[in-house]
Amino acid sequence: MINVGFIGCGAMGRDHVRRITERCSGAQVVGVYDTVTANAQQAIDDNRLDAAIYDSADALIDDPNVDAIVIASRNDVHLDPLLHTIAVGKPTFTEKPMTINGADSWKVVEAEVARGRRTIQVGFNWRFDPGYDAMKRFTASGEIGALLMSGMRHYNAQAATSYYGTDNVINDTLIHNFDMLHYLFGGDVTAIEMKFARMNSLNPNGESLREPQLAIVEFSDGALATAEANVNCQYGYDIQCRLVGESGIISLPDVATPEVRKAGQISHAISSAWFDRFIEAYDREFDRFFANIEADRQPGGQEATAWDGYVANVIADAALESLHHGGRIPVTLNEQPALYR
Amino acid sequence: MINVGFIGCGAMGRDHVRRITERCSGAQVVGVYDTVTANAQQAIDDNRLDAAIYDSADALIDDPNVDAIVIASRNDVHLDPLLHTIAVGKPTFTEKPMTINGADSWKVVEAEVARGRRTIQVGFNWRFDPGYDAMKRFTASGEIGALLMSGMRHYNAQAATSYYGTDNVINDTLIHNFDMLHYLFGGDVTAIEMKFARMNSLNPNGESLREPQLAIVEFSDGALATAEANVNCQYGYDIQCRLVGESGIISLPDVATPEVRKAGQISHAISSAWFDRFIEAYDREFDRFFANIEADRQPGGQEATAWDGYVANVIADAALESLHHGGRIPVTLNEQPALYR
Amino acid sequence: MINVGFIGCGAMGRDHVRRITERCSGAQVVGVYDTVTANAQQAIDDNRLDAAIYDSADALIDDPNVDAIVIASRNDVHLDPLLHTIAVGKPTFTEKPMTINGADSWKVVEAEVARGRRTIQVGFNWRFDPGYDAMKRFTASGEIGALLMSGMRHYNAQAATSYYGTDNVINDTLIHNFDMLHYLFGGDVTAIEMKFARMNSLNPNGESLREPQLAIVEFSDGALATAEANVNCQYGYDIQCRLVGESGIISLPDVATPEVRKAGQISHAISSAWFDRFIEAYDREFDRFFANIEADRQPGGQEATAWDGYVANVIADAALESLHHGGRIPVTLNEQPALYR
């Protein structure tokens, strides 16, 4: 049984605690920490845990009874606990984005490299979605040759209430797409340009949350991708991805729901939210996290590593610069350490 | 230019007159007959025809200026003009069903056989629907081996206002399916059983138009088909057919309409009516009728002949017997004359 | 933690042991029994269980350390352990069919009634399939009025190697459909007729496994359903269900897989097997089984009870009679005991 220390018990954090408790037979949450102690207590109560509340993330990480760490706190407070878990060598799962920018994420990479071991898995859960996984395997098999282009859509019915502004669309929404493009294409992203589409009058945030946005992403091998973010699309949670190869294309499916024929329409329900759409991906990424610990394997391949977390942040940094100042922004990565090759 | 004499100028007849006038460059309607002269006049006026109104179907058929006949009058008055056109040897298109029962249709067959030439094309237009045509060619190619089963649906939003009772579901609705089963399977139908499903409380005709109905059709080679008639289904005009072969299945497509994503639904519009759903099939069957005349070819193969019209009527006769008295009714055909082999 | 005693450790049984071990956090397998001890040992080894092997099902059931029983042995040896678990009052999950005929299943019902408590959950897992579950909720909501008809397909690429003959198609394949029809329609089945379709020359079993088969099922309220079994369809595992209501229809979706466009085709992969197609349904039915124990709830509603197991067997008995002797066979149920209302 793997004893988990859990940091960050907001809504998403508590959902992960529930997931670990109910779905992951080989792991249990034994300690929790949140800056708001009531959140930590609620995680314990909701899941009837036999777990302790700690005074600090550091105390939780240091407890010898704790085997592994999960971080689901706010994006801007991931860095310190990540560096601490690396220092003590405990396997750690952190929600995405790994940190809030490329510079901070590089510190995580450097720390892992210094320790000589990959201990961080970043919560880019789309990699574990059955549809995306099938697309990765299909394109990796070479069945449609090299990838030339991609078109993605990342639509939310309404912006999350936590969205404070235009930048969230990059750091919380499109960062998933940046990771998937990096994962699916293999090659490096070399430039990005962001463009705004016409404002939606139904967007209640108005100019403070300017979108829809279009990302145009260039790869070192000439491939080209577009990703639309439309976080007030009204109609549902709609995640699409199309990969264009030399002899064919493959596209992410819609969620399977019954077909209804009524009143002149043939219709299917659309997913309403990410927690529903990607529920299986969440389960699978945690299964893998614990299976790797069990088998003493380092994350990599399908699991996003600290390097992958860094790459997504660097692309997002360039996207933000384009959003703020316009134009095509080169994406420049530090050299990839041998640890991640 | 083929000069057409047109018999029966009700709503459907006038639509065919329009079709011939607008879409069939090589043919023109030069004479019309209807028991209600106002209908005949309306066909002329609607289409700005330079055409004469005749006093009788016989006069029209006999006019040496008329090259070919189209019959779109009521089902129960097809027989006499058909026998007349055969007698004078003029190519004739008749709406389905050819006559109102197998005995009458056999007279048509005998008349053609006596003349030694196939001059009748029966308006089983589904054979010319691009989807059904693709299914026929696909299964005929042997790509999925012998046909084992079929499932069909013939749904109308509401029963046609002309439907007077339960028998219409056989003679006007399912007769299409009987012809298609005969056409698609090749083999002979040997028995049929009709069953009633639960009555739809939204059926305004109540018990006088008892349906939905289920036909269970047996073929001489052991193949088995079901066809559902549901002529008050409320939601649209929905025509489906699935053919089950030894190594795969093929199914009729829905009509292509744009996909709308709105308010939590992914939806497509359904066809509302047969004249919309099968518009291309109507055009194509008339194109073929005139092309055959032009090329001096007898109908056959894709075009339903008098024999095919007879077969559909015999199946319908058995279906009616099952509907009225219950049970599985054998379908017994006269020997197929050499003219149709 | 619920301690599970497991009876029947063949391939399917061992898969359930794995499921309980990996996916059900609140339960663990502590004891196993199989007539072939090597199977029991393999279940322990595969899942690294800390569990004992018992000499008999009875000894396992009687062990006070065992809280609940799962039966996955051969269909014909369910009865005795079921009666025993009822006698000792331990919650029991049994694979479908509950027993091999209605007479045996009635003994189970009577035993439960005598004890005055429902302790049996029958493994009709389709009820827990997300697609079927959505259909049940949709039709129960009344959105398309009363159910009039249904069309089902139950196709396997190849017959299971364990299939010894024509009867398996009823007892192992269509029994799922019988349970779902009973579950979805609510009303009682009053008659059934089985018909054979043309034999598939690719069926390696030939006449000894005669199929495809068509079931025609009648309900007390006049509703009518057809279910096709085609267990050598070659192309995949294909489960379909369409429910026809008064104002619309709802159909089970295909499994969501990426769309590929290549070589002139737009294509999706089909599920190859039941364990893949219904994996989520299996997980959910066991979750429910343990959640009911945890909450001290009796099975019922979505979970198939001993009564539901009995009903499915009685329909299957009539189907077998029709298969062997032909014709429409009335389905007559004993009065439903108050315990199940």
Added chain:
Amino acid sequence: MINVGFIGCGAMGRDHVRRITERCSGAQVVGVYDTVTANAQQAIDDNRLDAAIYDSADALIDDPNVDAIVIASRNDVHLDPLLHTIAVGKPTFTEKPMTINGADSWKVVEAEVARGRRTIQVGFNWRFDPGYDAMKRFTASGEIGALLMSGMRHYNAQAATSYYGTDNVINDTLIHNFDMLHYLFGGDVTAIEMKFARMNSLNPNGESLREPQLAIVEFSDGALATAEANVNCQYGYDIQCRLVGESGIISLPDVATPEVRKAGQISHAISSAWFDRFIEAYDREFDRFFANIEADRQPGGQEATAWDGYVANVIADAALESLHHGGRIPVTLNEQPALYR
């Protein structure tokens, strides 16, 4: 009967001659011209026309027996006959693009304005495709609010053999998309940028036909569209368009073809070529051309006018500049004359 003079009898021209002859009852081709007389003769022979061959386009246009002109000659020789038909006031249908650049097309606009009447219909046939037409009507109805974005795909299995180089992708392929964007969005295009994707190694033309290409199109109201050209996609002729409104999206359907389930795949055939995919659109645009003449109506609304032809050329000019020199190119239109408002 409208007497048509036909200019340009290459493969596409002859197909239009056939269309007019077979499908358009109210029109007939009475005169033909082609720089290669054998082509003109073949148009006559293929369609068994009673038509004269002229020595020049001018002679054909001037013949008082000719009521209307259709131009299907090479793009670069449209201008002179267009100016001539305007001068003599004869209704004219010209294939797209109207001329080879904005400057030439402006001459056509000016000539029409000088005559005070719209006599030119440009062959942007996509406007008459049933799918596109349904999208136009749907969005015009306001059902999804203002249009914010669009994503289009214009894929050919292989580049047309007539394609001499990279610029064809703009002038012959994407020009359709430019017209549709202008038609569907209503607002003016204000800028365009072209980008190259990774070269397809299966493109037999190599660098001389550099593509896939991505167009990023900006509108005056802030709306944003992307259009991918991929003219060696190998797998089929694939035309897609998605319009994103404020409360929903609408997408062009695939062509309806039967669904086949075989060998583990659920598949539909893809259209192989434009003449198949858009056959109905071609028929409809010619129907409209002749119906307008019959009714003495000027083209406009659904029919592309000389102004629309000019707009498409101006966008294409900017696209070519971006393709050759890179970057975002403003699109500047002359003021729209009152004749077209």
